[in-house]
Amino acid sequence: MTPAIDTTLLTRRFGDFTAVENLNLTVEAGQFFGFLGPNGAGKSTTIKMLTGLLAPTSGTIRILGADLTQNSADLKRMIGVVPEGMALFGRLTASEYLRFVGRMYGLDRITTEQRTVELLDFMNLADEHKKLITDFSHGMQKKLALAAAVIHGPRILFLDEPFEGVDAIAAGTLKSMLQRMIARGATIFLTSHVLEIVERLCTHIGIIHRGQLVAQGSIEELRARSAPPPRPGEEALQQNTAPLTLEQIFLEIVGADRTGNLAAAPPEQELSWLS
Amino acid sequence: MAQLDDHLAPRAIPATTQLIAIAWLRWRIFANGFIRRQTSPRKVVGLILTILLRVLIWPIYALMAIGPAIGAGFLSWLIISQHHPQRLIPLLAGLAILWQFVTINGVTLAATMSSFDPSSLLRFPLRFGRYLVLRLMLGLLTPSTIIGCLALFAAVIGIGIADHSLAPAAIIVLVIYAAMNIFFARMIAAWMERWMATRRAREIFGALMALFFIGMQFLNFRHAGPREHIENSHWLLNFVQGSNRILSWLPPGFATNSILLEGHPLARLAQFTALLAWTALFFAAFAFRLHKQFLGEYLSEGAPRSVPSLAASSAKIRSRPALALRSEPERTLISPIITACLHKEWIYFRGNGGQLIGLLTPLIFVFIFSKGMLARHPAYLLPGAVGYSLMGPMAALYGIFGADGAGVQLYLLAPIRLRDVVVAKNIASMTLLLIEATLAWVLVSLLASAPIPIATQVSAAFWIVFILFVNLTLGTLRSIQAPRKIVPGQARKLRPGAVSKTSGLLVLAILLTSILLQVPVTLLCRHFHNLWLGAVIFAPLAAAAIAAYAMMLRNADSLIRTHRDLFAEELCGE
Numbered sequence: 001m002t003p004a005i006d007t008t009l010l011t012r013r014f015g016d017f018t019a020v021e022n023l024n025l026t027v028e029a030g031q032f033f034g035f036l037g038p039n040g041a042g043k044s045t046t047i048k049m050l051t052g053l054l055a056p057t058s059g060t061i062r063i064l065g066a067d068l069t070q071n072s073a074d075l076k077r078m079i080g081v082v083p084e085g086m087a088l089f090g091r092l093t094a095s096e097y098l099r100f101v102g103r104m105y106g107l108d109r110i111t112t113e114q115r116t117v118e119l120l121d122f123m124n125l126a127d128e129h130k131k132l133i134t135d136f137s138h139g140m141q142k143k144l145a146l147a148a149a150v151i152h153g154p155r156i157l158f159l160d161e162p163f164e165g166v167d168a169i170a171a172g173t174l175k176s177m178l179q180r181m182i183a184r185g186a187t188i189f190l191t192s193h194v195l196e197i198v199e200r201l202c203t204h205i206g207i208i209h210r211g212q213l214v215a216q217g218s219i220e221e222l223r224a225r226s227a228p229p230p231r232p233g234e235e236a237l238q239q240n241t242a243p244l245t246l247e248q249i250f251l252e253i254v255g256a257d258r259t260g261n262l263a264a265a266p267p268e269q270e271l272s273w274l275s
Numbered sequence: 276m277a278q279l280d281d282h283l284a285p286r287a288i289p290a291t292t293q294l295i296a297i298a299w300l301r302w303r304i305f306a307n308g309f310i311r312r313q314t315s316p317r318k319v320v321g322l323i324l325t326i327l328l329r330v331l332i333w334p335i336y337a338l339m340a341i342g343p344a345i346g347a348g349f350l351s352w353l354i355i356s357q358h359h360p361q362r363l364i365p366l367l368a369g370l371a372i373l374w375q376f377v378t379i380n381g382v383t384l385a386a387t388m389s390s391f392d393p394s395s396l397l398r399f400p401l402r403f404g405r406y407l408v409l410r411l412m413l414g415l416l417t418p419s420t421i422i423g424c425l426a427l428f429a430a431v432i433g434i435g436i437a438d439h440s441l442a443p444a445a446i447i448v449l450v451i452y453a454a455m456n457i458f459f460a461r462m463i464a465a466w467m468e469r470w471m472a473t474r475r476a477r478e479i480f481g482a483l484m485a486l487f488f489i490g491m492q493f494l495n496f497r498h499a500g501p502r503e504h505i506e507n508s509h510w511l512l513n514f515v516q517g518s519n520r521i522l523s524w525l526p527p528g529f530a531t532n533s534i535l536l537e538g539h540p541l542a543r544l545a546q547f548t549a550l551l552a553w554t555a556l557f558f559a560a561f562a563f564r565l566h567k568q569f570l571g572e573y574l575s576e577g578a579p580r581s582v583p584s585l586a587a588s589s590a591k592i593r594s595r596p597a598l599a600l601r602s603e604p605e606r607t608l609i610s611p612i613i614t615a616c617l618h619k620e621w622i623y624f625r626g627n628g629g630q631l632i633g634l635l636t637p638l639i640f641v642f643i644f645s646k647g648m649l650a651r652h653p654a655y656l657l658p659g660a661v662g663y664s665l666m667g668p669m670a671a672l673y674g675i676f677g678a679d680g681a682g683v684q685l686y687l688l689a690p691i692r693l694r695d696v697v698v699a700k701n702i703a704s705m706t707l708l709l710i711e712a713t714l715a716w717v718l719v720s721l722l723a724s725a726p727i728p729i730a731t732q733v734s735a736a737f738w739i740v741f742i743l744f745v746n747l748t749l750g751t752l753r754s755i756q757a758p759r760k761i762v763p764g765q766a767r768k769l770r771p772g773a774v775s776k777t778s779g780l781l782v783l784a785i786l787l788t789s790i791l792l793q794v795p796v797t798l799l800c801r802h803f804h805n806l807w808l809g810a811v812i813f814a815p816l817a818a819a820a821i822a823a824y825a826m827m828l829r830n831a832d833s834l835i836r837t838h839r840d841l842f843a844e845e846l847c848g849e
Contacts, residue, residue: 014573048571053398055571069570076400077288087395091304100303103296104399106288132307 002065004029004156004187005050010059012045019045021211023059027189027204029155032182034202035191038254042211043191044084047160050189051081064155077105080154082162086145090134094125094144097133098151105152112151119147123173139170146174150181157181159190163197175201199246209254219246226252290405297396297409340422343373348429355437360535365515366430367527371456374423378460394568403569407562411461419460427453434534441534448533451550455526458557465564469572478628485636526553612691616699623678624703630671634711637664641715645722654797654806657719657727657735662790664715665742668708672750673782675700677761681847687839694831701747712739734796734809737817742789744820748827749785755834758845 003026010023020042027033037043048054050061052072061068063075089097095116102112120126123143128136133144142162149157157178163171178188178201192198198205205222207215215222226249244252347370354362393413396406427449435442471477522528529550533543624630641660675697676683686696716735720727800808835842 051398053571054573072570073400073402076398081398083398087398089300089304089395091307092300093307096303096307100296100300101399103299104293104396104401106286106292106400 001029003027003062004031004064005033005189006062006065007050008060008062010046010049010061011057012042012049012054013057018211020049020056020208023208023211023213025206025213025216027187027206029064029187030182030185031204032178032188032202033190034198034205035189035208036195036198036205036250037191037208041208041254043208044160046208047081047083047158047189047191051079051083051158052076053081053083077152078154079156079158080149080152081158082142082145082149082160084160086141088133088141088145088148090132092133093129093131094120094133094136094147095129097144098148101148102151107152115151119151122177123147138165139167142166143170143173146177150177154186156187156189159188159192161192162190163192163194171197195245195247195250205246207250207253215253219249222246222249222253288400293399293401293405294409297413301413336418340418340425343370343422344425344429347426348433351430351433352437353433355434355441361519361531362515363434363531363535364519364522364527367452367530368518368522368525370423370426370430371459371527373426374419374456375460375463377422378417378419378464397569397571403566406569407565410565411457415457420457423456424453444534448530448547448550451547451554452526452530455550455554455557458554458561462557462561462564465561465568469564469567475628478632481629481632485632485639526550529553610695612695613699613702616696617703620700620703624707633667634707637667638711638714638718640664641718642722645719654728654731654800656723657716657731658738658793658797660715660719661712661735661739662742662793664711665708665739666786666790668711669742669746669750669786670782672701672704672746673753674759674761675704675751675754676758676842676846677754679846680760683758683842683846687835687842692832693835694828697751697828697831697835701751705743705747708743728806730806730810734800734806734813737810737813738793738796740817741813741820742792744817744824745789746786748820748824750782751827751831752834753782755831755838756841758838758842760846 005025005027007023007025010020010025011018012020023042023046025046035043035046045054049056050063050068052068052075055069063071064078066075068075089100092100098116098119099112102115103109107115117126120129123146125140125143125147128140133141136144142165146159146162149159159178162174166174175197178190182188190198190202199219202219204218205216206213207222215225217225223244226244347366350366351363354360354366393410396409401409431442431445431449434445471480519528523532529546532546533550641664645656645660679686686693796809796812799812800806
């Protein structure tokens with residue numbers, strides 16, 4: 001089966017700084033893929049490259065088996081993106097924006113109209129039809145950005161921090177939509193710092209650290225990799241302990257040096273003045 | 276290269292669908308621009324002021340557009356009817372320069388008025404050809420295109436009236452010439468965007484531009500007598516003839532020869548082909564740059580900041596010596612808040628090469644003009660030079676919180692007197708202005724042909740104190756009541772809020788009035804033959820300005836707190 005996303009030696013440099021280095025990433029069709037990493041690890045740069053918004057310095061990107069550079073216009077029709085800054089047109093109303101996006105993706109007028117109404121209704125934005133987007137709350141903007149990203153029925157959805165600054169109710173709406181998409185065979189590529197949500201939603205995880213992919217696999221595979229090897233005679237005991245959470249796995253893979261160093265710091269330099 | 280499977284490949288989106296969608300988007304953004312969030316008396320006043328200003332300014336723009344058209348039409352008629360056809364070359368070259376000059380100036384206007392960045396369309400499934408067409412179409416209705424096309428249209432009429440037989444060729448050639456100018460302007464803008472992506476490049480460019488304009492002043496800053504005038508005319512004619520040789524290899528030359536050339540039709544065709552080649556070259560250079568952007572080129576200040584390695588951070592913590600705990604507050608002459616803010620202002624100034632250029636440039640002009648006619652009139656020279664050198668830097672007093680952006684929230688949250696912040700900012704500004712004024716004063720004293728009377732100097736000193744405190748007071752008030760975000764290098768991309776937009780011209784009026792107050796006072800001094808009169812007038816005015824400043828400072832805290840919502844809206848937004 002053709003992978004939904006496949007990168008080979010993907011690299012992006014900004015001057016002397018390498019944001020992403022030799023990234024070999026494969027996301028199979030239908031996966032809910034969580035792309036994790038500390039701040040500045042290269043997550044957003046990767047998403048920008050995968051969606052054709054940023055040219056790679058070297059390496060190749062295949063989306064649904066086709067080279068992104070050669071087929072960018074066709075492939076952009078098959079993907080939906082909620083970028084980091086949401087990139088909404090603030091001087092439009094929500095329905096105007098969705099109609100515009102629908103037409104830009106080649107939907108006919110009637111389909112665009114129907115989907116606009118459905119999406120606004122689903123996202124609880126229908127009552128705000130007279131309000132300009134610039135006057136929307138952050139959560140409302142996130143919901144609208146997601147609605148715009150899916151209006152054309154993409155096969156792959158890229159989401160850069162979709163739950164950042166979103167309240168529980170809005171997050172619930174977003175999650176509900178994403179799960180419906182997965183159930184219908186779409187692929188979702190998501191970055192988030194909210195590890196609990198990622199653990200609940202994603203089936204597969206990739207972890208990037210300082211531009212390099214340091215782990216990839218299903219949560220179970222990562223769990224098995226991160227679990228300490230049992231000492232002789234402790235196998236039975238280990239079977240009864242709780243499985244590692246994604247946060248523990250993540251810290252084990254990329255955060256070990258932090259915990260280690262803080263523990264080693266002298267006590268008087270440990271922000272002791274904090275009450 | 277791998278292609279999409281046939282069953283996956285979607286049906287192509289018709290170009291008209293996307294182009295109409297974008298046209299509709301532009302219309303909606305324009306129409307929604309009239310939606311007001313809430314109708315407060317302040318916003319109503321702002322709207323009325325905006326309309327009034329537009330009514331006043333638009334005729335000026337219209338004159339700017341019609342003037343070159345009349346000139347081009349008349350000159351082209353004159354050139355052809357007086358049988359000096361080769362003079363059409365400098366005329367067309369002049370129009371091209373005007374076109375580009377208006378483009379450069381129009382960029383700022385268009386950027387502040389434009390409601391979205393066309394590159395934001397790149398995330399949609401657009402093919403490059405459509406993106407190219409869109410980028411050409413969007414912003415086509417700019418002052419440069421309107422003025423340039425009107426002038427070329429007038430030139431066609433002028434040529435046609437002078438010689439009917441040249442009209443058909445003139446129409447075709449000048450249409451191509453217009454396209455060439457459009458492509459050239461777009462090409463320059465696209466490449467400038469690339470080159471100016473870093474702050475350092477912008478500063479270097481700013482310095483070069485300043486040097487260029489200063490250099491232009493050396494060309495002819497003295498009044499020319501009748502003899503010099505004749506010499507200048509000869510020089511100009513020689514210059515035109517000399518430059519024609521170079522220009523004949525450039526688009527103005529090829530365009531002129533395509534219209535006028537008599538003789539073998541092939542020679543005329545070759546000239547026209549050369550004009551087409553130049554046009555195609557500019558178009559290709561523009562398309563090349565745009566294609567890079569289309570493929571996802573990164574234009575920014577530089578690399579995104581990498582997060583320092585955690586190990587390195589911890590190592591730094593360990594290597595830092597332990598700080599002794601202070602049991603008593605630090606005692607200093609100046610409030611620690613003022614010291615901290617001054618330090619921050621110094622860091623901002625140090626990193627802002629543009630501001631340094633802005634301070635140096637007026638002094639160079641003062642140097643140039645002090646050697647000219649003004650040197651013979653020290654009474655005018657001193658206030659003129661100081662006023663001129665202070666005018667630009669003083670405009671910064673009207674937006675003291677602009678560079679802080681969202682950081683202004685810290686002032687509102689911290690347990691400090693906001694007055695201290697204002698005082699620190701004003702001290703920083705005043706120091707710069709006083710240095711500027713002192714340097715201008717020294718320059719004038721050195722270059723004046725006669726010693727400057729002591730009465731003029733005393734009067735100027737009081738006047739400087741007056742304009743400094745008047746502008747500090749009004750500037751701070753405006754900074755609080757109509758704050759506007761300033762991001763160095765991106766100022767033209769920021770849309771001013773309704774309040775700050777309408778008060779912009781008011782600021783200019785206050786600045787000019789306070790500085791130009793010196794003129795009637797100097798005239799009064801001359802009328803009464805008493806130079807000390809200036810000091811007598813400005814001393815109480817300076818005292819009043821200081822008193823007004825003190826009063827403003829007393830109310831600074833409550834004023835800022837009253838306007839905190841406006842601060843959040845204007846400074847903390849995107």
